[in-house]
Amino acid sequence: MKLDRIGREILRQLQDHGRLPIVELASRINLTKTPCAQRLRRLEENGVIRGYRADLDPDQLNAGHVLVVQVTLDKTSEDALERFNEAVRKIPEVQSCFMVAGNFDYLLKVRTHDIHHYRAVLGAQIGQLPHVRQTHSYVAMEIIKDEVTVPVQGDNVRLSSQKANT
Template identity: 50%
Template sequence: MIELDATDRKILDALQQNARLPVTELARKVGLSKTPVAARIKAMEEAGLITGYRAILSPIKLGLSHVTYVEIRLSDTRESALKQFNAGVRQIAEVEECYMIAGGFDYLLKVRSRDMADYRRIMGEKISALPYIHATSSYVAMEAVVEQAAVSV
């Protein structure tokens, strides 16, 4: 775990809000000059705390408002089967998140699609074709109450 002071936390918070913020503006926000802020950012990048910068797209504006959570139960949970499933699920662009779960099922997927018909196609053509699928259960989200990409630091 990386130790962060209050200034590091302010820098990370500001970068999560706007990663395109010029270093001079970021320095003003955190109360330091440009050089130490740039050095702190570089150190956090080198330590692997900051793993990249990207544009965050609006799924709603792209017509991808339908969210379904899918429980997956596998027929085989040996390491080789898990590796094959993991490799396969990574190839499905519509799978926004995938977690291995300790509980009554093996994986939980978050699938984003245009509508129910689009989800049905994704399930039938892609998810169901993954190796070692034994059973699935789908849960359609009605409303996103909290949806955030940022991590609290």
């Protein structure tokens, strides 16, 4: 089902201002409170909105040191991939983990407070993940763009759920 203009605008507003009261959200999208709340609830029920989070400043929380790590596994059987995936989810310093196609198997985004902390995480956690054969680490010298928002664009946005249009 297609996501209409109002549904897209609700998503845009909430990505930028997640703590908007429903009355303010309704005002911004030119709806009354009740229909806005109903649309919002449907977006949540359909899984389009997965949750609400605070946008934290990593530098103030002593987690401003970012590394990108390429990981190559010794094998890529379904069992090996599942074991790696389950284990990597348990490392709090790993902020993102992507299985990729190419010359290596995974790409990790890791946050630590400094290079010494990263060295400890690499040796005691990342290097000990199931089936890790090799890692290559790249220190981010400057973060130019690090968005957590999802583009919500024109009419090409489609809901994967079979539920009613929001």
